[in-house]
Amino acid sequence: xxxxxxxxxxxxxxxxxxxxxxxxxxxxxxxxxxxxxxxxxxxxxxxxxxxxxxxxxxxxxxxxxxxxxxxxxxxxxxxxxxxxxxxxxxxxxxxxxxxxxxxxxxxxxxxxxxxxxxxxxxxxxxxxxxxxxxxxxxxxxxxxxxxxxxxxxxxxxxxxxxxxxxxxxxxxxxxxxxxxxxxxxxxxxxxxxxxxxxxxxxxxxxxxxxxxxxxxxxxxxxxxxxxxxxxxxxxxxxxxxxxxxxxxxxxxxxxxxxxxxxxxxxxxxxxxxxxxxxxxxxxxxxxxxxxxxxxxxxxxxxxxxxxxxxxxxxxxxxxxxxxxxxxxxxxxxxxxxxxxxxxxxxxxxxxxxxxxxxxxxxxxxxxxxxxxxxxxxxxx
Amino acid sequence: xxxxxxxxxxxxxxxxxxxxxxxxxxxxxxxxxxxxxxxxxxxxxxxxxxxxxxxxxxxxxxxxxxxxxxxxxxxxxxxxxxxxxxxxxxxxxxxxx
Numbered sequence: 114x115x116x117x118x119x120x121x122x123x124x125x126x127x128x129x130x131x132x133x134x135x136x137x138x139x140x141x142x143x144x145x146x147x148x149x150x151x152x153x154x155x156x157x158x159x160x161x162x163x164x165x166x167x168x169x170x171x172x173x174x175x176x177x178x179x180x181x182x183x184x185x186x187x188x189x190x191x192x193x194x195x196x197x198x199x200x201x202x203x204x205x206x207x208x209x210x211x212x213x214x215x216x217x218x219x220x221x222x223x224x225x226x227x228x229x230x231x232x233x234x235x236x237x238x239x240x241x242x243x244x245x246x247x248x249x250x251x252x253x254x255x256x257x258x259x260x261x262x263x264x265x266x267x268x269x270x271x272x273x274x275x276x277x278x279x280x281x282x283x284x285x286x287x288x289x290x291x292x293x294x295x296x297x298x299x300x301x302x303x304x305x306x307x308x309x310x311x312x313x314x315x316x317x318x319x320x321x322x323x324x325x326x327x328x329x330x331x332x333x334x335x336x337x338x339x340x341x342x343x344x345x346x347x348x349x350x351x352x353x354x355x356x357x358x359x360x361x362x363x364x365x366x367x368x369x370x371x372x373x374x375x376x377x378x379x380x381x382x383x384x385x386x387x388x389x390x391x392x393x394x395x396x397x398x399x400x401x402x403x404x405x406x407x408x409x410x411x412x413x414x415x416x417x418x419x420x421x422x423x424x425x426x427x428x429x430x431x432x433x434x435x436x437x438x439x440x441x442x443x444x445x446x447x448x449x450x451x452x453x454x455x456x457x458x459x460x461x462x463x464x465x466x467x468x469x470x471x472x473x474x475x476x477x478x479x480x481x482x483x484x485x486x487x488x489x490x491x492x493x
Numbered sequence: 494x495x496x497x498x499x500x501x502x503x504x505x506x507x508x509x510x511x512x513x514x515x516x517x518x519x520x521x522x523x524x525x526x527x528x529x530x531x532x533x534x535x536x537x538x539x540x541x542x543x544x545x546x547x548x549x550x551x552x553x554x555x556x557x558x559x560x561x562x563x564x565x566x567x568x569x570x571x572x573x574x575x576x577x578x579x580x581x582x583x584x585x586x587x588x589x590x
Contacts, residue, residue, distance in 0.1 A: 171521075173527065173534065176532075199518060201516060225531075226530075266531050
């Protein structure tokens with residue numbers, strides 16, 4: 114086996130984070146905690162060029178996300194160009210701003226699918242977690258999506274505060290006619306990392322949730338496909354980072370920074386190129402940021418000699434940085450990591466039965482500005 | 494979750510079409526036909542691609558088999574094509590119009 118880095122395949126997944134503006138204030142948002150320091154958004158022409166260049170490289174799945182992408186007035190124009198180029202276009206939205214008029218215009222522009230996020234099955238918790246009054250609106254939007262003949266993926270981020278409502282969350286997805294339901298356990302980066310103590314569920318909660326999900330799958334079969342993503346803190350081995358760093362995903366942030374994963378911008382000492390000063394081809398194949406953690410050449414022990422390294426590629430670089438202070442370390446979720454105790458400790462704390470005194474930090478611009486000012490330290 | 498092992502009998506006069514929610518297209522970068530669906534993609538091998546691209550909701554299974562046998566100068570493809578279509582139906586890649 115040669116350790117040489119093979120020529121990477123095409124960036125099959127292109128994710129455009131069109132804006133960091135968002136009417137919601139979710140406590141587990143993965144946008145950078147200092148998002149408020151980059152207010153600049155690329156103009157339409159730059160997004161259209163990104164679409165063309167990435168399509169030439171072989172990108173075919175397109176995510177239009179944010180923040181809330183509906184806040185971009187050029188969303189229909191971006192969608193139309195993406196459709197002309199042959200992308201399969203996924204809109205990832207909170208539903209805020211998705212009016213009857215715009216959903217029709219997006220359909221005509223060639224939008225393929227809408228993923229609608231919910232925070233909970235109850236108005237109280239949905240509105241609390243997002244810090245908005247949006248529950249009825251989301252139900253209305255779900256009906257609009259179905260009414261326009263789109264396949265519907267409902268997404269609900271799962272954590273300590275809503276995991277006990279899983280049964281009614283799945284019932285709601287069925288009632289609203291979703292074809293897919295993603296029950297994504299919170300991944301602890303960015304805002305979710307700040308709020309981890311309040312969000313990490315207990316093992317008992319998780320076991321009930323898995324049983325509930327299983328029972329619904331038995332009952333509904335293919336009618337509603339339910340994905341349940343286990344929080345990796347409860348695993349003994351890490352997950353591959355976005356299917357392998359620089360193998361599949363290419364993300365572009367609102368200001369045009371290109372990233373190999375949603376949260377890679379947090380990694381210190383790495384420079385990521387901007388689509389306005391480098392072509393998508395050079396970014397994907399030749400930039401330092403995309404090559405840094407490709408393949409296995411960067412690995413240290415215990416990863417470098419691990420027989421499972423091909424399977425998980427050392428796990429997540431951002432998690433290694435957040436929990437071990439070194440982006441090139443083994444992901445501490447791995448039981449072989451010398452820093453695994455950090456994860457064990459967080460999990461032990463999550464088994465408590467009492468509430469947490471610490472207030473949740475909601476994702477908003479004011480909090481973001483404060484967080485951007487703090488010294489560059491990790492908090493774990 | 495998958496039901497590929499449940500073999501559905503395929504009527505030779507049925508007219509298969511790409512399933513609702515799926516889109517079939519040729520991807521030059523992958524030198525393959527792919528099926529696209531919400532947030533996912535299946536890369537098809539050569540024969541799967543050749544079969545699926547003929548499933549237009551107009552031609553019957555028998556027409557498709559005849560066309561494949563003619564194009565690739567083969568005979569006796571009926572069983573293989575029906576076998577694949579049965580799996581594809583189970584996965585929702587195909588539906589009958």
